[in-house]
Amino acid sequence: GTNSIVYQSVSRPSSYHIQHLE
16 A cells, blocks of 8 residues: 555655655
């Protein structure tokens, strides 16, 4: 689940921010 978000963060910096908030 969360792993997918981490991988997307590589291409999308914005997603990385969301991960940090959560």
